[in-house]
Amino acid sequence: MSLDETDTLDETDTPDETLAELLAGNARHVARADAAAFDAVRDAQHPPAVSVCCSDSRVSQEGMWDVSEPGTLFTVANIGNRATTTVDGERVLDGGVAYPVTFTDTGLVAIVGHTGCGAITAAYDVVQGETDIADLPPGVRQDLGSLVACIERAPVDLDGPTDAVVDRLVEHNVGEQVEFVASRTDASVYGFVYDFHHRYGDRDGRTYLVAAGDGDPADAVSTDNRDAVRSLL
Ligand SMILES: [Zn+2]
Numbered sequence: 226m227s228l229d230e231t232d233t234l235d236e237t238d239t240p241d242e243t244l245a246e247l248l249a250g251n252a253r254h255v256a257r258a259d260a261a262a263f264d265a266v267r268d269a270q271h272p273p274a275v276s277v278c279c280s281d282s283r284v285s286q287e288g289m290w291d292v293s294e295p296g297t298l299f300t301v302a303n304i305g306n307r308a309t310t311t312v313d314g315e316r317v318l319d320g321g322v323a324y325p326v327t328f329t330d331t332g333l334v335a336i337v338g339h340t341g342c343g344a345i346t347a348a349y350d351v352v353q354g355e356t357d358i359a360d361l362p363p364g365v366r367q368d369l370g371s372l373v374a375c376i377e378r379a380p381v382d383l384d385g386p387t388d389a390v391v392d393r394l395v396e397h398n399v400g401e402q403v404e405f406v407a408s409r410t411d412a413s414v415y416g417f418v419y420d421f422h423h424r425y426g427d428r429d430g431r432t433y434l435v436a437a438g439d440g441d442p443a444d445a446v447s448t449d450n451r452d453a454v455r456s457l458l
Pocket residue numbers: 279280281304305339341342343344345
């Protein structure tokens with residue numbers, strides 16, 4: 226097994242190079258793995274948190290929470306960090322959230338949006354008539370459809386610079402997902418926005434607490450963390 230630390234993913238790579246780099250990356254993961262890391266979780270998992278984040282490649286869930294131990298974070302990623310889906314015409318909890326809160330005793334759900342979200346921007350473009358949703362691939366159409374409905378419900382002024390409007394819609398979407406999950410589960414539910422556009426503060430990669438399932442997010446944190454509670458709305 227060769228361990229070339231320089232053999233890493235790059236946006237200019239061909240698919241063949243990318244495949245080789247993925248395998249090289251896994252070889253490094255195996256080499257670094259603690260031999261006992263899976264001992265406590267090999268047969269079952271009880272992760273204390275489920276994190277629902279956008280699939281965006283710039284937003285790393287394990288990275289933002291500084292989590293690396295197996296069994297500690299149940300991760301869900303989709304375009305627009307949605308916690309709901311539609312079954313038989315009814316809006317229900319997405320399986321990625323329903324599963325851990327039902328079967329792995331997970332007591333906290335974190336919904337994480339991010340500044341400059343392409344999914345929210347695309348849904349905003351549909352609402353503004355810039356994009357015809359019928360032209361999109363069916364799966365994207367389905368996913369964006371629920372974001373379009375969310376934007377249409379949002380008490381957000383859609384006029385103004387697009388990037389600023391989109392970031393307010395990102396926060397509104399997080400709040401809606403939090404409200405829905407909190408109304409369907411007994412878990413503690415919190416909403417965050419991951420900021421890499423200096424929209425909430427000046428530090429790239431900081432997550433700001435923007436919503437709590439049971440009320441004011443400022444009441445959920447200690448004085449030390451009060452600075453993490455912010456809102457664009
Ligand atoms: Zn996104």
